[in-house]
Amino acid sequence: MRLMTQWLAVTALALTLGGISAAACDDPNNDVGARCTQAIDCTPPLVCSNRDATDVALGICVYPEALPDAATDAATDAAADAAADADLSSDASGV
Amino acid sequence: MLHTVFVLALVAASGSPDPRPTAPPPRRSTAPRFQPILPPPPDRPHPRPRLRRRPWTNPAASETEPYQTVVIGGLKPAKVLNSPRSVDSLGPRDLVDRAPRSTPDLLSDLPSVVVQRTNHGGGSPFIRGFTGQQILLMLDGVRLNNATTRYGPNQMLNTVDPHMVRRVEVLRGPGSLLYGSDAIGGAVGLWSREPSYVPGARYRWGGSLTSRFSTADRSQVYNAYAWGQAHRLAAGFGGSFKAFHTLVGGRGIGEQRGTGYLEGAWDGALRVSLASRWFLKVASCSVRQYDVPRTDKFTPTDFRFFEKQFRDLAYLQLTGSRGHHLKDLRVTLSFQSHREVRRRYRLADDRIEVASDRVTTAGLAFDGRTDLGRWSNLVWGGDLYLDRVRSDALHESISTGAITSMDAGGFRGQFVDRSTMVQGGVFLYDEIRPLPWLHLHAGGRVAFSHVDIPPDPMADVYTIDTQRIRNTPVGPALGLSLSFIPQTHLRLITSVHQGFRAPNLDDYTRVGSEGVAFDLPTSRLAPEKTTTFEVGAKLAWRWLSASVFGHYTLLRDFIARRYLYDAGGQPVVIDGEPAARRANSARGYLAGVEGFAQVRVAHGFALRAWLSWTRGDLELPLQDPATQPMRRVSPLQGFVAVRWRRANRYWAEVAVRWSARQDRLSPGDLNDTRICPAGPVGCAGTPDFAIINVAAGVRMHRHVNLTFRLENLANEAYKWHGSGVYGPGLSATAELRVRY
Numbered sequence: 001m002r003l004m005t006q007w008l009a010v011t012a013l014a015l016t017l018g019g020i021s022a023a024a025c026d027d028p029n030n031d032v033g034a035r036c037t038q039a040i041d042c043t044p045p046l047v048c049s050n051r052d053a054t055d056v057a058l059g060i061c062v063y064p065e066a067l068p069d070a071a072t073d074a075a076t077d078a079a080a081d082a083a084a085d086a087d088l089s090s091d092a093s094g095v
Numbered sequence: 096m097l098h099t100v101f102v103l104a105l106v107a108a109s110g111s112p113d114p115r116p117t118a119p120p121p122r123r124s125t126a127p128r129f130q131p132i133l134p135p136p137p138d139r140p141h142p143r144p145r146l147r148r149r150p151w152t153n154p155a156a157s158e159t160e161p162y163q164t165v166v167i168g169g170l171k172p173a174k175v176l177n178s179p180r181s182v183d184s185l186g187p188r189d190l191v192d193r194a195p196r197s198t199p200d201l202l203s204d205l206p207s208v209v210v211q212r213t214n215h216g217g218g219s220p221f222i223r224g225f226t227g228q229q230i231l232l233m234l235d236g237v238r239l240n241n242a243t244t245r246y247g248p249n250q251m252l253n254t255v256d257p258h259m260v261r262r263v264e265v266l267r268g269p270g271s272l273l274y275g276s277d278a279i280g281g282a283v284g285l286w287s288r289e290p291s292y293v294p295g296a297r298y299r300w301g302g303s304l305t306s307r308f309s310t311a312d313r314s315q316v317y318n319a320y321a322w323g324q325a326h327r328l329a330a331g332f333g334g335s336f337k338a339f340h341t342l343v344g345g346r347g348i349g350e351q352r353g354t355g356y357l358e359g360a361w362d363g364a365l366r367v368s369l370a371s372r373w374f375l376k377v378a379s380c381s382v383r384q385y386d387v388p389r390t391d392k393f394t395p396t397d398f399r400f401f402e403k404q405f406r407d408l409a410y411l412q413l414t415g416s417r418g419h420h421l422k423d424l425r426v427t428l429s430f431q432s433h434r435e436v437r438r439r440y441r442l443a444d445d446r447i448e449v450a451s452d453r454v455t456t457a458g459l460a461f462d463g464r465t466d467l468g469r470w471s472n473l474v475w476g477g478d479l480y481l482d483r484v485r486s487d488a489l490h491e492s493i494s495t496g497a498i499t500s501m502d503a504g505g506f507r508g509q510f511v512d513r514s515t516m517v518q519g520g521v522f523l524y525d526e527i528r529p530l531p532w533l534h535l536h537a538g539g540r541v542a543f544s545h546v547d548i549p550p551d552p553m554a555d556v557y558t559i560d561t562q563r564i565r566n567t568p569v570g571p572a573l574g575l576s577l578s579f580i581p582q583t584h585l586r587l588i589t590s591v592h593q594g595f596r597a598p599n600l601d602d603y604t605r606v607g608s609e610g611v612a613f614d615l616p617t618s619r620l621a622p623e624k625t626t627t628f629e630v631g632a633k634l635a636w637r638w639l640s641a642s643v644f645g646h647y648t649l650l651r652d653f654i655a656r657r658y659l660y661d662a663g664g665q666p667v668v669i670d671g672e673p674a675a676r677r678a679n680s681a682r683g684y685l686a687g688v689e690g691f692a693q694v695r696v697a698h699g700f701a702l703r704a705w706l707s708w709t710r711g712d713l714e715l716p717l718q719d720p721a722t723q724p725m726r727r728v729s730p731l732q733g734f735v736a737v738r739w740r741r742a743n744r745y746w747a748e749v750a751v752r753w754s755a756r757q758d759r760l761s762p763g764d765l766n767d768t769r770i771c772p773a774g775p776v777g778c779a780g781t782p783d784f785a786i787i788n789v790a791a792g793v794r795m796h797r798h799v800n801l802t803f804r805l806e807n808l809a810n811e812a813y814k815w816h817g818s819g820v821y822g823p824g825l826s827a828t829a830e831l832r833v834r835y
Contacts, residue, residue, distance in 0.1 A: 013304060013319070032353075032388075033400060033440050033447075035496075049442060049493060058496050063352070066395035066442055 031061045167264040167284040169536070170273055170462055170474045170524070171423070176635045179536045179576035179588050181267040181644045181689065190260060192746065192792055194307060194802040194830035196314065198255045201263050202283070204752065206705035207689040208265060209729045211248050213769065213819040215312065215342050215354035216387035216401065219248030222267050223646060224685045224709045224728045225280020229596060231270060234285045235378065237410055237429045240277045241454050242482035242516035242600040245609070248817065254382045254406040255285055256335050256360035258305060258318040262286040267689070268646060269594030269627050272540050272574040275478060275520050279594035279625050287380065290322040290331035290366055299324040307830040311806065311823030312354065313340040327368040334361035344821035345812035351820055353393030359383045373415035381407045391769045391819025396442040403436040424463035431456040447491040450509055457481045472526040479519035484600055486510040511548050511604045518544035518597055534578040543569040544597035548604055551616060560618045564603065568622050570595060584636040594625040602654055602677045611766045612656050612675040621679050624651045641692040653681035655715060685711035685725060699741050706733040723761045727817040730757035744794045753785035757816045769819040784813035786822070800832040
């Protein structure tokens, strides 16, 4: 019984440490508000508020809706992706 | 291995162990201050043994039952049944069964308590229609409310790690007599875990590891705790790590932006037995929360974070008794630090507004009791708290990163820097039993508070006094409860209690946009005062326990926002919101009924239910309309649960928590986006809802507890009245606790 208790404690400790490591690496806020200079600095779907403009050095990571053009672009991209998917599925169904 | 390391550390801390066998030391009293069971009054048999003998008793009932011990509301350990106040208590077993995500979760199913959440990292208890500044929060008897406790709901309760809590007590109704300012609507007392101590034992150790996972916000919570005893010294240390992700609401809500955050917490306590029944305890606890979004103010172009929410508490506590004249003495010297850094991102203005506040609080409190014979038990005490506030702010350009300081930018922090507040008082409270069927509890407190606010650097802008503000209101708070005991199992109670809240630095000096107004400072305020009348009954008879209370509270000098108008009669608007100052401009009432019943059936089943209703109105002579509902008063609501427990190893529960629609709204509610997201026009208030939760637990092994919960089975989209975030949709939670 004592051995079982020790095994449980060690297993739980290992799981705890593993879980903490995994959780700590996964930022819950997706970097909203984090500093950026270009889009690749932000975790998708976030975009950089400066829209990679050369005359504006800094920005922050924001949702695409914060930038009307970016939202439009994102919607266009999504529509294009959907259309591409539709094409692929129609191709597949034709096979 | 772990045990060995821990024992070695303890041995090193307490000196070399003596290898020679020794006779056990003389037995010391095991009666720590708040440990149960009170001897039955000599004139009255204690009902518990009778209940234990009955076949219909079973362990399915929650620990929230009439025989639980409470300290709150009397400062002397008493059974819930015997307390003359409307009180509740959650013990260690309840806390494990609930597998809470946060400390506010612990209160969410208690009768007449609603936990409002402005954001996922918040959680402000509403008790009898009051919240925030009007509910006193305490941890181990130390006040958590401070000089900057904000108007309206706050997140203070969520800065206590639920893993360090071993007992929760709730007082409904005024507690100013015993606890001083802020306890108008009620008080919440949290008691932290203590290292296990057995008199006479040489070396002992133990601990626990806890993991919790939830699909609602993909959260992971871990806690580790270890304790040990070496002779007269006992110590315990623990820590938690928590990661909360995007919270998924019910049907049609989906993922809610601005809900995830990170948290770390740790606590430790060292307890030394000085002599028989005398203990010295040193304890500390801290919480670190990072990037907690303010969910109700989280639009794509204007969003806010509590970048840091840090709270630290350390205290030194002496407890002991000496004869009949000095019982349960407790002297506590405490130090607290509460730091908050807020960031507001405003894309349209190309600006990040950063504000930082830090409150340091030094406190001294003492209380005890003197037994004056069979019919009188005098409780006495006093407290003194000193708060000092540092407040800072800066603006940062989003596009250039340029920093604008307060001096250059013509703004200041949320509070006037270096403001201080001192508050305290002394009280006497007596329990008198002149007749076997009549118990009388009466007492009074003399309290004072003093604010000292340096000249406001923005006095010209806000058109307030340019002088230093000093204000020292002093006043009494009285209370009287009469308990009639026609039967052993029945208490009929009537009481009158006064409550008060001394205006704090948030009322005097706050500047900024918060909720529905742009707050401006003011220079003169008086304490809010209330008088509450209660009539109630408590019953604990065989298979039935029940309580019902009716309450009516008169509000005087109530501090409310007074909106400002220009010479043309138009509202003054600052930063897009109507400007307002606090003023003792309101009076009114708040009334309600709350009832609780628990029926214990055979075969381990128990049925538990409660219902509460509250209504309040304020008279504001200078506003239109002059009479309006109180803000954020919770609607009619209730709770029904069936619980089964077997042999203290297995349990299961099905519970329904429901709330009626609240469409009785004040003008402030109508302008609150948490209640009316689409604006005041056509706002129907907070919809009604009912959520079904299923929970089960098993003690698989002497050392292992597993709790499993399914929440919101119907996947209903629901929101507690006044909340800025929807509750979780259909989700599962599992908690594993291993004790060693």
